[in-house]
Amino acid sequence: MSGDCRDMVAALAEALVLAEISDLQALSGLHVRFKAIGDNTDGEYFREAASVCGLAQAAIERVIMAETKDAGAEMDLIGRSVVCLQGLLCEGRAPGELPMPADPSGNATAAKPDADSMQEADLLEADAGLTADFVRESLEHLENADVLLMALESDPSDKEAINGLFRAFHTIKGVAGFIGFKTIQTFAHGTENLLDLVRMGTLAMDTRIIDVAFAAVDVLRRRVQWAAARGGQAAPREMEVELRAMRDRVEAAAEGRPDSAPTPALPPAEPGMRLGEILVAGGAVPPEALEDALRAQEDARLRPLGETLVRESHIPAQEVGLALRSQKLARDTQVSQVAAVKETVKVEAERLDRLLDAIGELVIAETMIFQSRELKDMGSPSLAKQMVALDKITRELQKMGTSLRMVPIRPVFQKMAKLARDLAKKSGKNVEFTCFGDETELDKTVVDKIGDPLVHMVRNSVDHGIEPDAAARKAAGKPEQAKVILRAFQKGGSVCIQIQDDGRGLNREAILRKARERGLIADEGATLSDPEVWAFIFEAGFSTAAQVTEVSGRGVGMDVVRRNIEELRGRIDIDSRAGEGTIFSIWLPLTMAIIDGMIVKVRGQRLIFPTLSILRIVPLRPEETRAFLERGEMVLMQGELIPIFNLAEYVPGGHTGAGERALAVIVECGARKAGLLVDELLGQQQVVVKGLGESLKHLPGISGGAILSDGTVGMILDVDGLLQSLKAAPAAA
Amino acid sequence: MSDKNNGGTAAASIAKAGKYLTFQMGKEVYGIEILKVQEIIGMMPVTRVPKTPDFVRGVINLRGKVIPVIELRRKFGMETREDTDRTCIVVVQVTGAVGTVTMGLLVDEVSEVLNVGQEQIEAPPSFGAGVDTDFILGMGKVGQKVLMLLDADKVLSSEELVLAAQTKNAEGKGA
Numbered sequence: 001m002s003g004d005c006r007d008m009v010a011a012l013a014e015a016l017v018l019a020e021i022s023d024l025q026a027l028s029g030l031h032v033r034f035k036a037i038g039d040n041t042d043g044e045y046f047r048e049a050a051s052v053c054g055l056a057q058a059a060i061e062r063v064i065m066a067e068t069k070d071a072g073a074e075m076d077l078i079g080r081s082v083v084c085l086q087g088l089l090c091e092g093r094a095p096g097e098l099p100m101p102a103d104p105s106g107n108a109t110a111a112k113p114d115a116d117s118m119q120e121a122d123l124l125e126a127d128a129g130l131t132a133d134f135v136r137e138s139l140e141h142l143e144n145a146d147v148l149l150m151a152l153e154s155d156p157s158d159k160e161a162i163n164g165l166f167r168a169f170h171t172i173k174g175v176a177g178f179i180g181f182k183t184i185q186t187f188a189h190g191t192e193n194l195l196d197l198v199r200m201g202t203l204a205m206d207t208r209i210i211d212v213a214f215a216a217v218d219v220l221r222r223r224v225q226w227a228a229a230r231g232g233q234a235a236p237r238e239m240e241v242e243l244r245a246m247r248d249r250v251e252a253a254a255e256g257r258p259d260s261a262p263t264p265a266l267p268p269a270e271p272g273m274r275l276g277e278i279l280v281a282g283g284a285v286p287p288e289a290l291e292d293a294l295r296a297q298e299d300a301r302l303r304p305l306g307e308t309l310v311r312e313s314h315i316p317a318q319e320v321g322l323a324l325r326s327q328k329l330a331r332d333t334q335v336s337q338v339a340a341v342k343e344t345v346k347v348e349a350e351r352l353d354r355l356l357d358a359i360g361e362l363v364i365a366e367t368m369i370f371q372s373r374e375l376k377d378m379g380s381p382s383l384a385k386q387m388v389a390l391d392k393i394t395r396e397l398q399k400m401g402t403s404l405r406m407v408p409i410r411p412v413f414q415k416m417a418k419l420a421r422d423l424a425k426k427s428g429k430n431v432e433f434t435c436f437g438d439e440t441e442l443d444k445t446v447v448d449k450i451g452d453p454l455v456h457m458v459r460n461s462v463d464h465g466i467e468p469d470a471a472a473r474k475a476a477g478k479p480e481q482a483k484v485i486l487r488a489f490q491k492g493g494s495v496c497i498q499i500q501d502d503g504r505g506l507n508r509e510a511i512l513r514k515a516r517e518r519g520l521i522a523d524e525g526a527t528l529s530d531p532e533v534w535a536f537i538f539e540a541g542f543s544t545a546a547q548v549t550e551v552s553g554r555g556v557g558m559d560v561v562r563r564n565i566e567e568l569r570g571r572i573d574i575d576s577r578a579g580e581g582t583i584f585s586i587w588l589p590l591t592m593a594i595i596d597g598m599i600v601k602v603r604g605q606r607l608i609f610p611t612l613s614i615l616r617i618v619p620l621r622p623e624e625t626r627a628f629l630e631r632g633e634m635v636l637m638q639g640e641l642i643p644i645f646n647l648a649e650y651v652p653g654g655h656t657g658a659g660e661r662a663l664a665v666i667v668e669c670g671a672r673k674a675g676l677l678v679d680e681l682l683g684q685q686q687v688v689v690k691g692l693g694e695s696l697k698h699l700p701g702i703s704g705g706a707i708l709s710d711g712t713v714g715m716i717l718d719v720d721g722l723l724q725s726l727k728a729a730p731a732a733a
Numbered sequence: 734m735s736d737k738n739n740g741g742t743a744a745a746s747i748a749k750a751g752k753y754l755t756f757q758m759g760k761e762v763y764g765i766e767i768l769k770v771q772e773i774i775g776m777m778p779v780t781r782v783p784k785t786p787d788f789v790r791g792v793i794n795l796r797g798k799v800i801p802v803i804e805l806r807r808k809f810g811m812e813t814r815e816d817t818d819r820t821c822i823v824v825v826q827v828t829g830a831v832g833t834v835t836m837g838l839l840v841d842e843v844s845e846v847l848n849v850g851q852e853q854i855e856a857p858p859s860f861g862a863g864v865d866t867d868f869i870l871g872m873g874k875v876g877q878k879v880l881m882l883l884d885a886d887k888v889l890s891s892e893e894l895v896l897a898a899q900t901k902n903a904e905g906k907g908a
Contacts, residue, residue, distance in 0.1 A: 357796070357797030357798060358796075358797060360797050361796055361797040605780070605781060650783050650784075651781070651783055652781045652782070652783055652785075690797075690798070690799040691799070692782070692792060692799055692801065693799065693800060693801060693834055693835065693836075694829070694832065694834050695801055695829070695834050695836070696782065696785070696792070696801055699782065699783070699784050699785070700784055701783060701784065702782065702783065702784070704799075705780070705792055705799040707794045707797065707799070711794055712778045712780055712793075712794060713780040713791075713792050713793065713794050713799055714780065715780065715782060715783070725784065
């Protein structure tokens with residue numbers, strides 16, 4: 001027997017020398033040899049030899065099924081196993097004298113993971129909620145990117161689409177970075193660089209870049225889905241290879257080198273696909289060959305299909321191996337996805353809106369009935385009782401309707417806390433980050449969209465706001481530990497989110513210098529008030545950071561922040577003192593659906609001001625205003641000259657006679673104030689905001705309509721747009 | 734912007750046979766494909782909207798949805814008249830550049846639904862350059878009646894509801 005064993009070991013050693021990692025057929029041959037040796041050993045150390053064979057077999061299985069972090073290390077282990085077997089079985093040496101391969105059940109010996117996968121392995125301890133958020137967000141961004149790419153296919157010059165695409169990768173990069181998904185971060189960063197070149201106009205958006213971007217989206221999506229399924233586990237080797245190859249393609253595109261055509265791969269398998277189906281779908285096997293093989297498989301009594309196909313030499317073994325991996329990957333991803341999904345019911349937003357519309361109408365109809373004179377005239381006590389009950393239910397329904405979309409801002413704040421910690425660590429600053437009021441509830445759409453701007457703002461605070469090191473803080477007479485505070489609180493019908501730091505404050509001079517460079521101002525800007533100067537940082541491409549870093553700069557940021565916040569019908573204020581710090585305050589409507597409105601009458605028509613935009617309302621007679629160049633009017637109020645506009649000019653039709661014009665609604669738009677003359681004040685009310693439909697989307701000065709308590713529609717004014725359109729027309733005295 | 738199909742010749746796309754809702758404006762009878770009509774409602778208070786062309790009467794609350802109402806008389810350049818108790822709003826769904834849009838058409842009076850066969854339809858007559866007949870898909874002759882069959886999508890190409898002389902408020906906002 002031992003002689004046989006010797007031969008077998010010798011043959012094994014030869015086979016090992018010839019085997020390539022990627023040659024699955026050779027690997028399975030090795031597997032068979034190890035198994036045979038393990039089953040047939042005798043002699044003094046047969047136990048040890050059998051266990052060594054077992055370890056080697058396990059290692060081969062891991063390589064074949066791509067379950068290893070580092071195939072090279074596995075191959076080393078297999079090699080060491082052969083040396084051991086030679087020692088034990090051929091030379092009769094004791095196990096103690098030999099480098100016995102250790103059991104890699106913890107993958108301790110088997111894997112020498114590179115830094116990246118190490119990082120990600122640590123993530124097993126990472127907050128699962130964060131990962132889930134990241135995955136959801138990234139997939140959304142990727143889906144978006146796909147849509148934008150399709151738009152670019154038809155119009156490669158679409159600036160908005162290019163910017164959107166860039167932002168998608170930019171955001172994924174940022175979030176992946178602070179969660180610690182290094183591989184994803186680097187990859188997204190590379191793609192972002194490529195798109196940045198397109199954005200700057202250095203490269204033209206051509207079919208090649210679109211192709212590369214499409215492929216990058218796909219690769220990234222698979223990688224993110226893997227992260228979703230497996231949390232921090234290292235991705236299988238072919239996924240890493242795929243990612244690396246893709247990264248090279250992206251770099252090649254950025255540098256204008258010719259595109260390495262991607263190696264044809266089998267398409268990713270759907271969960272539940274059978275091996276044969278995967279191979280046919282990938283075009284690796286013609287369907288008729290598959291049928292032959294299936295028949296042959298039946299004859300051969302349950303020999304695996306892959307083996308049959310290879311034997312019938314329809315297909316190289318590598319393809320079968322890839323298909324098997326693909327099948328397994330799909331299965332794994334599916335299984336764990338099922339496990340991770342929380343039980344919620346997804347409802348189409350449109351259905352929810354229709355429900356809310358219906359509730360709104362019910363409330364109006366109910367109010368009309370409840371207040372109808374006929375009903376009161378009846379004076380029936382039982383009817384009155386039923387009406388009260390109906391009223392209660394209606395109000396309850398209304399409350400529920402509005403709360404349907406409300407979620408706490410906590411998850412967003414948690415993300416920010418983590419981000420701030422990471423940023424502080426990266427920049428070596430000592431920062432204490434605290435959150436207040438994370439239970440504050442906001443409309444879900446608002447919470448979903450506020451993440452991006454907040455990321456930029458937290459970065460801004462930690463990166464630029466806080467002094468670069470403790471020495472600088474000491475010199476300024478501040479405690480070494482810097483403070484960054486994130487707060488949310490509700491005030492009336494709106495929510496305020498504040499980001500406060502006790503750093504350097506905004507640098508007025510630097511901003512003005514930059515504004516001059518960019519041609520935003522012609523002179524020294526000495527006459528500009530602080531808020532006007534601060535407002536410059538929201539200009540596109542206005543970054544005062546001296547260099548592009550991994551976390552900020554590039555001028556992506558504050559302009560996006562402002563746009564996002566305006567889309568949410570909010571506004572952003574800056575309060576900054578040199579040397580003391582900066583407070584950014586974001587004011588947001590509680591929900592996108594309801595605003596607190598002040599209803600006024602002008603020429604017999606009702607208009608609604610968002611209460612947020614009103615500073616105060618003062619009685620004002622026309623004779624109190626002063627003419628200005630005979631074209632405009634102003635009024636002196638608390639030492640300030642405020643331009644006055646007559647809202648009657650804005651309103652079509654209605655009463656032609658001049659109204660009372662007895663009240664001025666003083667509004668604030670940016671840092672400027674203005675007064676708008678109205679006839680009377682009808683009161684304050686929460687109104688449900690309705691869009692005016694696609695066809696009336698871009699009305700200057702109107703942000704939407706509201707259905708008032710009598711069922712008719714009132715126009716909701718958008719103060720910024722209103723002032724712009726009123727300034728265009730001179731006010732008639 | 735100009736549609737190649739409308740060279741003013743009979744080569745323009747012609748109305749399809751089918752059921753048409755007919756309504757009157759003064760003495761003229763118009764037809765609109767019944768498939769486009771969602772409902773017909775009586776007159777209700779209409780809120781005027783600033784910065785819209787004069788043919789936009791305003792907006793109404795249609796069961797919680799705000800929809801614009803077009804005064805067809807003004808749209809077609811006819812003389813206006815007071816609303817009567819027969820004035821009503823035909824709610825239609827038209828397909829524009831931005832997808833499907835629901836709108837109301839303010840008409841003098843709704844008459845009936847007529848079946849118009851292909852043989853009863855002919856191309857709209859040409860009145861020279863002065864008269865815009867772009868939105869007339871064809872003329873239907875049913876018995877003694879002559880209907881003007883409207884291309885609702887064209888009449889209400891939704892882009893033109895906002896006055897062109899506006900300051901673009903979306904992107905054009907300064908700092």
